[in-house]
Amino acid sequence: MTAVNPTSSPSLAARLIEGGAHQKLLAFASLILLLIGFSVASPNFMQTSNMIAILQATSVNGVLAVAATLVIITGGIDLSVGTLMTFCAVIAGVVLTNLGMPLPLGVIAAIATGAFCGLCSGTFIAKMKIPPFIATLGMMLILKGLSLVISGTRPIYFNDTPGFDLISRGSLIGDVIPALPIPNGVLILFLVAGAAAYILGRTVLGRYTFALGSNEEAVRLSGVNTDFWKMSVYALAGAICGIAGILIASRLNSAQPALGLGYELEAIAAVVIGGTSLSGGRGTVLGTLIGALIMAVLTNGLRVLSVAQEWQTVVTGAIIILAVYADMVRRRKA
Amino acid sequence: MTQLVRMTGIEKRFPGVHALKAVSFELDSGEVHALMGENGAGKSTLMKILSGIYPKDGGELLVNGEAVELDGPRAAQDLGIGIIHQELSLMNELTVAQNIFIGREPRLRFGRLDEAALNAAAVEIFRSMNLNLNPKTIVGELTIARQQMVEIAKALSYRSKVLIMDEPTAALNDAEIAELFTIIRRLKADGVGIIYISHKMDELKQIADRVTVMRDGAYVGTVGAAETPVSKIISMMVGREVTNEAVAVPDLTDAETVLEVRGLNRGREIRDVSFSVRKGEILGFAGLMGAGRTEVARAIFGADPREGGEIRVHGKPCSISRPSDAVKAGIGYLSEDRKHFGLATGMDVRTNIALASLDRFSSRFGVLREDAMRKTAQDYIGKLEIRTPSDRQEVRLLSGGNQQKVVIAKWLYRDCDILIFDEPTRGIDVGAKAEIYKLLKALAKEGRAVIVISSELPEIMRLSHRIAVMCEGRLTGILPGGEDTTQEDIMHLATLRAPSMQPEGYKQ
Numbered sequence: 109m110t111a112v113n114p115t116s117s118p119s120l121a122a123r124l125i126e127g128g129a130h131q132k133l134l135a136f137a138s139l140i141l142l143l144i145g146f147s148v149a150s151p152n153f154m155q156t157s158n159m160i161a162i163l164q165a166t167s168v169n170g171v172l173a174v175a176a177t178l179v180i181i182t183g184g185i186d187l188s189v190g191t192l193m194t195f196c197a198v199i200a201g202v203v204l205t206n207l208g209m210p211l212p213l214g215v216i217a218a219i220a221t222g223a224f225c226g227l228c229s230g231t232f233i234a235k236m237k238i239p240p241f242i243a244t245l246g247m248m249l250i251l252k253g254l255s256l257v258i259s260g261t262r263p264i265y266f267n268d269t270p271g272f273d274l275i276s277r278g279s280l281i282g283d284v285i286p287a288l289p290i291p292n293g294v295l296i297l298f299l300v301a302g303a304a305a306y307i308l309g310r311t312v313l314g315r316y317t318f319a320l321g322s323n324e325e326a327v328r329l330s331g332v333n334t335d336f337w338k339m340s341v342y343a344l345a346g347a348i349c350g351i352a353g354i355l356i357a358s359r360l361n362s363a364q365p366a367l368g369l370g371y372e373l374e375a376i377a378a379v380v381i382g383g384t385s386l387s388g389g390r391g392t393v394l395g396t397l398i399g400a401l402i403m404a405v406l407t408n409g410l411r412v413l414s415v416a417q418e419w420q421t422v423v424t425g426a427i428i429i430l431a432v433y434a435d436m437v438r439r440r441k442a
Numbered sequence: 443m444t445q446l447v448r449m450t451g452i453e454k455r456f457p458g459v460h461a462l463k464a465v466s467f468e469l470d471s472g473e474v475h476a477l478m479g480e481n482g483a484g485k486s487t488l489m490k491i492l493s494g495i496y497p498k499d500g501g502e503l504l505v506n507g508e509a510v511e512l513d514g515p516r517a518a519q520d521l522g523i524g525i526i527h528q529e530l531s532l533m534n535e536l537t538v539a540q541n542i543f544i545g546r547e548p549r550l551r552f553g554r555l556d557e558a559a560l561n562a563a564a565v566e567i568f569r570s571m572n573l574n575l576n577p578k579t580i581v582g583e584l585t586i587a588r589q590q591m592v593e594i595a596k597a598l599s600y601r602s603k604v605l606i607m608d609e610p611t612a613a614l615n616d617a618e619i620a621e622l623f624t625i626i627r628r629l630k631a632d633g634v635g636i637i638y639i640s641h642k643m644d645e646l647k648q649i650a651d652r653v654t655v656m657r658d659g660a661y662v663g664t665v666g667a668a669e670t671p672v673s674k675i676i677s678m679m680v681g682r683e684v685t686n687e688a689v690a691v692p693d694l695t696d697a698e699t700v701l702e703v704r705g706l707n708r709g710r711e712i713r714d715v716s717f718s719v720r721k722g723e724i725l726g727f728a729g730l731m732g733a734g735r736t737e738v739a740r741a742i743f744g745a746d747p748r749e750g751g752e753i754r755v756h757g758k759p760c761s762i763s764r765p766s767d768a769v770k771a772g773i774g775y776l777s778e779d780r781k782h783f784g785l786a787t788g789m790d791v792r793t794n795i796a797l798a799s800l801d802r803f804s805s806r807f808g809v810l811r812e813d814a815m816r817k818t819a820q821d822y823i824g825k826l827e828i829r830t831p832s833d834r835q836e837v838r839l840l841s842g843g844n845q846q847k848v849v850i851a852k853w854l855y856r857d858c859d860i861l862i863f864d865e866p867t868r869g870i871d872v873g874a875k876a877e878i879y880k881l882l883k884a885l886a887k888e889g890r891a892v893i894v895i896s897s898e899l900p901e902i903m904r905l906s907h908r909i910a911v912m913c914e915g916r917l918t919g920i921l922p923g924g925e926d927t928t929q930e931d932i933m934h935l936a937t938l939r940a941p942s943m944q945p946e947g948y949k950q
Contacts, residue, residue, distance in 0.1 A: 311808045312800045315793060322786035329745055329783050330798035330852065331769025389788045 134434055135382055135398045142402065146409035153412050160290060162401070162408045167276070167293035168193075168356045170400040172371055173378035174297075174304045175348035177396045180379055181308070182341050183321040183388025184240035188229060188247035189349050190371030194364070195251040196222045196353030201264030201363035204272065211269055218357075219350035225251065226346020230339030252369060259365040266361050276358035293355050297397075300351055305393040307344070317341050321388025377424065378403055381431040402427070444471050446506060446604050446635040447492065447523075453500030454487055454659075461487045463660045464501070469604060469635040474626060476638045476646045476667060479656035479679055480730075480899070485639050488656070489606050492637075493525040494518035505604075524597030525606040530589050534582030539564035541581050542596045567595045570632070571625055587618030594625060598634075605629065606637045611645060612732050615710075623649055641730040643672045643937045657681050673930070676937070680899070680929040691907045691924045697721045699757065700891040701773070701860050703742060706751030711737045713915040715751070719860070719891040724882065726906025726923070727895040728932050734915040735895045736778060739862045743768045743775040755860070769798060771860075774853030776846075778865035778895070784849045787838035791830050792819040794837050794848050798856045822851035826881065843874025850881065861885060862893045867901060879905060899929045911935035 147154040172189045179186040196218040204214035225247065232243035266272040275292060282289030308314035316337040319327045328334045357363045382399030384391025403424060410420045447469040454462035462484050469475050477485050490496045492503070494512035503510055505521045512518050518525075532541050539561045540547075548559040564577035573591055581589060590610060597605055611619045626636060626649060638650060646653060650667040655678040662678050702718040711734050719725045727735045741748040744762040753760050755771045762768045768775070777783035785794055796803055796815050803815050819833035826847045830840055837848055846866060853861055863882065867875045882905060886892045896902050902909055906923040911932055918935040921927045 310810055310812075312804045312810060313808055315800055315810060319786045319789060319793070319797060322788045323782070325783050326786055327797065329743070329765050329775060329777060331766045331856070332798065332800075333764075333766050389786075 134438075135395060135402065135431070139398055139402050139405065142405050142409065146405070146412065150409075150412045153409060158408065158412070160294075162404050163294040164291050164359075165408065166400050166404040167291070167297040168352055168359070169371065169374050169378060169403065170297045170397060171300050171348060171352040171355060172375040173382075173396045173400045174301050174393055175345040175352070176372070176375040177379050177382075177384055177391055177393055178304065178308070178317060178341055178345045178348075179240070180376070180384050180386060181317050181321050181388060181391045182338060183324065184233065184338075184342075185244065185376070185386070186226075186229065186342070186345055187241065187244040187372045188225070188251055189345070189352075189375050190373075191248045191251040191255065191368040192222060192225050192346060192349040193352040193356060193371060194368030195225065195255045196350040197357035197363040197367075198255045198259050198264065198365055200354060200357055201266065202258060204269045205264050205266060208268065211272060214269070214272075215275075215354055218353045219347050222350025222353065223343045223347040226349070227339055227343040229346070230342030233342065234335040234338040248369075248372065255365040255368070259363065261365060263365065264363040266357065266363075273358050273361040276355050293359060296351065296355060300348060301393050301397050304348070308393060313337065313340055313344070318389060321385075321390070323389075374403065377428050380428060383431075383435060385435070399431075444506075445469070445504075446471050448504040448507075449488070449492065449501065451501035452488065452491060452498055452503070454484075454491060454496065455499055461659050462491075462498075463658075465656065465659070465661045467492075467654055467661070469637060471603065471633045471635050472630050473652065474630060474636045474638050474650045476640060476650035476653045477656065478640070478646070478653055478675065479662075480897075482658075482897070483656040483679070484659040485656055486608065487659075489525065489608065489637065489639065492518070492604075493523055493606060519600045519602075522601055522603040523606070524600055524602035524604065526590070526593045526597055526608065526610060528608045528610075528612060530586070530593055532581050532589055532592060535580065537578050537580055538575060538584075538592050538595075539577035541592055542567065542577075542599050563599075564595070567599055570598065571595060572628055573625065585618065586613045587615075587621055590614070590622065591625065594629075598629075602634065604635050604637070606639070608639045609641070609732070610638070611640065611642065619645070641937060643675065646675075647672075655679055672937075673934075676930050676933045680933055689904060689906065689923050691922070692722065694720045694723050694907070697723065700755065701742075701893075702752075702754040702757075703738075704752045704754075706738060706741060706748060706753075708737065708741060708747070708749045711915050712741060712748070715912075715915075715917045717910055717917060717920065719893060721859075721891055722886050722889050724886045724892045724894060724905050724907045724923075726902040726909045727893065727912065728899065728902045728909055729897075729912035729936050731897065732914075733912040733936065735912050736864055737915070738912070739775060739864055739893070739895060743773060743862065745775065769856060769858070772858050773860045773862065774798075774856060774858035775862045776849050776853065776864060776866060778868055780842075780845050780849060780869075785837050785845060787845075788836060790834045790836055791823070791828070791840070791848055792816060792833040795819045795822055795833075795851045795855060798852050818855060819851075822855065826851055826854075827877070841874070842869040843877065846870060846874075846878060847881075854885075859889070860891045860893075862895070864895045865897065866894060867896070867898075875901075899932060902932070903927070903929065913938050 152158065172193060175189050176186055199221045200214040200218040203209050203217045204211065229244050229247045232238045233240050278292050279289045280292055280295065308317060316327065316332065320334060320338060324334055378399035379396050380386065381402055382392070382395030384395060406423060406427065407420050410423065445468060449465065449467045452462050452465045465484065465488055467488065479485050487496065491498045494515045494517050510521060542564050543560055548556040550556050561577040568575050571594070575588065575591065581592060584592070610622060614622060629636060640646065646667050652664055653667050653670065653675060654664040655662040655675060657679060662681065697720040699718050700721050704716045706712050706715040715738050729735050737746065740746040742753060744764045744767050753762055760771045762771065781787055786797065792815050795818065803811050805811065816833055822828065823830060823833060828844050828847045830844060837845055840848065866882065867878055870878065882892055882894065894905055908923055909921045909927060909932060910917055911919050911921065913936050918938045921931055
């Protein structure tokens with residue numbers, strides 16, 4: 109047996125570059141640079157209230173990006189995360205406002221709906237062998253349409269459900285430490301991200317998520333029921349979209365059925381900036397969180413500097429291309 | 443008759459391999475010259491040099507009596523040398539004529555294409571081949587045989603005087619082969635020289651004028667096709683002495699039959715294959731490329747569908763429709779292509795060893811016990827002497843032999859008592875090969891049933907207790923292992939187009 113020799117391991121820097129950590133470091137460094145840059149440019153930027161606004165803005169996109177991360181690591185893609193989020197919000201509205209059921213049931217209904225829709229996408233992909241891009245594109249349109257149909261194209265308000273808006277806008281942390289009024293939405297984002305990171309790193313489901321993206325055929329030939337695990341990943345991603353649905357409905361205190369389109373691209377952008385490979389097999393939730401934060405900081409900072417909204421979109425696009433290019437350069441060297 | 447091609451003393455080296463050693467070959471106009479040899483004898487390498495795909499490292503190449511240096515496929519084309527690869531390289535969505543003239547389309551002004559001239563030129567070529575084919579047909583709608591005709595037409599469109607055909611009949615049925623031979627005879631009459639690579643003896647007798655045999659990258663000899671008996675050609679191909687020690691065949695008459703396959707069928711690839719393997723036995727599967735050995739293994743394992751056939755494991759019928767069913771029945775399959783089908787190469791050794799058995803390492807809530815995984819991985823790293831800095835090393839960074847050991851460890855840990863090894867030593871260096879052989883023998887001695895598929899006859903002869911030989915999807919015979927079976931016996935069965943035995947005859 110060859111002894112494991114820890115002393116011969118390469119330098120810390122080399123190991124960080126070797127692993128996926130390099131992209132995460134790069135993303136993290138970019139985030140810090142952005143923060144410093146904007147604080148120098150504008151004294152209003154680094155205020156607690158603005159920081160909290162950034163975090164709040166990250167929460168929904170961040171949760172969606174976590175869902176997208178899971179799917180992208182399997183080598184797939186989910187274009188339906190945005191409209192699924194809206195659909196789940198509408199379902200919560202129907203359960204709480206139209207049917208007048210208690211708050212926990214609305215939350216459970218939204219998450220269950222998300223999981224079920226994710227399972228449908230997963231079934232199309234795993235059993236019917238429809239390419240993920242097409243299957244979830246179809247799902248995206250179906251859900252957008254269903255949201256409008258069910259709601260009668262009108263927003264559903266949660267005025268009859270006291271406390272619903274507190275799910276996102278209240279602050280449990282602020283109640284304990286008044287100086288740090290971090291909204292619950294942000295707390296939920298971190299809880300979801302933590303749970304997803306744990307599942308990816310420590311569970312069978314997580315290991316198969318990476319293995320599917322790394323070499324699906326080898327996994328199948330190992331006697332693993334790849335269809336089942338793939339469907340599970342999509343269902344889990346769907347459930348997380350359900351959580352995002354609750355978050356956004358709570359923040360707006362209403363389910364807006366026309367919302368949702370475009371969120372999937374922002375989520376995928378955050379995943380990519382965070383260093384997860386679109387070809388599957390590698391990626392981290394932490395990277396995705398940083399990616400989502402970068403996008404929120406950029407939007408917020410440019411707004412603070414009074415840059416026109418149109419230009420913010422242009423900058424975001426450029427950042428995505430830069431981030432993926434940096435990733436390519438790194439991998440070519442490796 | 444003029445000499446079209448003359449190759450003398452051709453040398454080619456690849457890193458670690460002396461692929462061609464002073465090889466000679468010549469081709470006259472109006473001749474079909476067959477090039478024969480076992481897999482890996484160097485036929486394809488020689489033809490790639492002639493068609494400008496590889497540069498030669500030494501020797502002389504004369505085309506039409508003049509020494510030439512080919513610096514690319516284009517240069518060979520310009521000299522009238524065309525090659526038709528085993529894998530057809532046509533664009534299925536384009537028409538016949540568009541395929542033939544791809545990259546050389548006749549144009550009108552402003553970059554518009556002249557489809558009329560294109561189709562007319564294609565018809566012109568078909569007429570010279572005496573072939574009736576509509577140039578506007580979409581290639582994907584043609585049979586394989588017709589697609590091959592399109593390839594030939596494409597080669598002829600370069601005014602080829604030399605046509606290299608690499609196993610042109612591999613995918614054809616008898617009627618289609620007859621059609622192909624008609625075209626070949628016609629080209630011959632027009633003075634085209636044809637180099638014909640094939641493993642099928644009966645075809646050579648029908649179509650070839652001369653036969654050149656290669657072995658281990660060296661030239662063996664050239665003989666006339668008509669007057670030389672098949673057995674002589676086979677012995678030229680095999681030639682080499684079996685230097686490895688003979689296998690000791692254990693007496694397994696009382697051993698349990700672990701796996702029994704009856705009447706396995708799928709289209710033209712697998713035709714009525716029946717065999718059985720006993721506990722502790724190594725059954726070798728010999729045959730030339732495309733004989734259907736991998737297809738049989740994948741069908742048994744449930745990786746590909748099958749149309750008919752019964753699989754019994756430990757005497758009980760076993761319905762296998764997916765790999766997970768096979769694994770539950772205790773069958774493990776080690777693919778010839780480890781990188782694509784065996785390993786998640788971007789993941790570490792530990793995960794790959796546990797990949798087929800992650801359920802054993804998880805708690806009730808699906809949380810993985812990394813400690814147990816690490817212990818198991820390190821256990822197998824020790825037992826199989828896998829050379830890796832640690833169990834966290836990504837397997838893509840290991841050598842071929844060590845990657846193979848990781849795959850073996852995966853199946854050993856899964857407790858598979860039937861192991862199918864498909865080309866277990868492909869891409870593995872000589873030293874590591876011996877280790878893999880030792881491991882396979884030890885597995886059989888432990889009481890596992892081992893099936894080894896290999897294209898290398900010495901490997902088959904060194905390992906197998908019995909040798910099953912396949913040709914064109916059929917099991918053409920099962921030979922006893924040991925010294926009494928010669929490579930000639932195996933090659934005879936491997937080139938036998940019709941079955942010499944009825945399936946009932948295989949049972950032991």
